[in-house]
Amino acid sequence: MEVIRGRDCTVSVGINGAVSVFSGANQYDLSMPVLEVFGAEALRDTVITFRDTMKRHAAGINLLNVYPVPDGDTGTNMSRTLDAVVTELEGADHALEPTCEAISHGSLMGARGNSGVILSQILRGLVTTLRTTTPGSATKVAAALKAASVASYEAVLKPIEGTILTVVRETADAAQRAASDGATLAAMLHVARAAGRKALANTPEQLPVLKDAGVVDAGGAGFMLLMDAALHVVDGEPLPEPSEATGPSQEQLEAVSHRASLSGEVDVSELRYEVMFLLNIEDAKSKEFMQAWGKIGDSIVVVGGDGLYNCHVHTNDIGAAIEA
Structure with missing residues (x-):
């Protein structure tokens, strides 16, 4: 069971996800x-x-x-x-x-x-x-x-x-x-x-x-x-106060790079360009556009609707990204 303390209540969460709420103030602002x-x-x-x-x-x-x-x-x-x-x-x-x-x-x-x-x-x-x-x-x-x-x-x-x-x-x-x-x-x-x-x-x-x-x-x-x-x-x-963590060490970053080289997959960090633009396109064609980008890059995110989308891709081919 997990106990979570709020200002005016204590919440317990059972192993099955069931929630129980108990009244009573805790030490809070x-x-x-x-x-x-x-x-x-x-x-x-x-x-x-x-x-x-x-x-x-x-x-x-x-x-x-x-x-x-x-x-x-x-x-x-x-x-x-x-x-x-x-x-x-x-x-x-x-x-x-x-x-x-x-x-x-x-x-x-x-x-x-x-x-x-x-x-x-x-x-x-x-x-x-x-x-x-x-x-x-x-x-x-x-x-x-x-x-x-x-x-x-x-x-x-x-x-x-x-x-x-x-x-x-x-x-x-x-x-x-x-x-x-x-x-x-x-x-x-x-x-x-x-x-x-x-x-x-x-x-x-x-x-x-x-x-x-x-x-x-x-x-x-x-x-x-x-x-x-x-x-x-x-x-x-x-x-919350900002963390004082220092981030990965140089050795850890080298391990990250080594894993990418062993995987045999395209390392996104090797895709030289981050391309973003706003695109007017019919909503029904947005998925087709994403699939086209999938052939030339990675980290593809396309958001929006009602004919206007914000598009993001990492790629080595800027021209193809624009012309997709």
């Missing part, structure tokens, strides 16, 4: 009210807090970045993507529909790098559910997390477990189980985050390159800051 409904202001505050927290943690997340390419920019790209979202929010009305539209449009237009494009799809999946008129209950927020997970998998041509995709999926599944067991919004988020943290800690067991480097998945670590931000807004929980 009481400066903020506990929210029972996740509305427009909570969503706005969560995204802004997520951006601010990501900025503080970006350098540490960059150090974790060894997959798919050890270029140390995951935290930076997620931060820049969120900057674009917050800029869009600042010009939007505070009602739910324009707030959701600003998050969706800002993340699509401002996505940076592989991690930023996936984050864009996660945010777009979230607001697709949250923008409906029903109150933002635990059940609705859990459904939004599940929609985010489904959307993120659909955006990636070759989904790989042990990445942010796994962390989001495990978080969402735990959220839905907790909500179905009657957990409050805060309790559900605590359970979901605990599952996400467990999934993140397990990523090196799923993706050998992470184990070689002695790190967890960088994108997954970035996503968990969204859960931290949500719990700060909903339950008043203090935000």
Whole structure:
């Protein structure tokens, strides 16, 4: 049994996933009210807090970045993507529909790098559910997390477990189980985050390159800051301090490189160019476009809809990527 302590409750999660919630305050910062409904202001505050927290943690997340390419920019790209979202929010009305539209449009237009494009799809999946008129209950927020997970998998041509995709999926599944067991919004988020943290800690067991480097998945670590931000807004929980980890040693990075050379597969780090652009294309043809890119590159992520997509690929053939 796992015990998770929130401000006004203690949540126990049994080995079968069943959730029990017990009342009674724990040692917590009481400066903020506990929210029972996740509305427009909570969503706005969560995204802004997520951006601010990501900025503080970006350098540490960059150090974790060894997959798919050890270029140390995951935290930076997620931060820049969120900057674009917050800029869009600042010009939007505070009602739910324009707030959701600003998050969706800002993340699509401002996505940076592989991690930023996936984050864009996660945010777009979230607001697709949250923008409906029903109150933002635990059940609705859990459904939004599940929609985010489904959307993120659909955006990636070759989904790989042990990445942010796994962390989001495990978080969402735990959220839905907790909500179905009657957990409050805060309790559900605590359970979901605990599952996400467990999934993140397990990523090196799923993706050998992470184990070689002695790190967890960088994108997954970035996503968990969204859960931290949500719990700060909903339950008043203090935000985490940046990690003091130093990242992989030179010996570990050499082990990563050695594994790639032994696998016989194309090492993504050997694909010289990262190509990104916005593309107007019929929605029905987006999968065909992804398949065409699959023949010339890797780390392919295509997000969007309604005829406009943000596209990302690592390749050695820029011309073919543009002409696909």
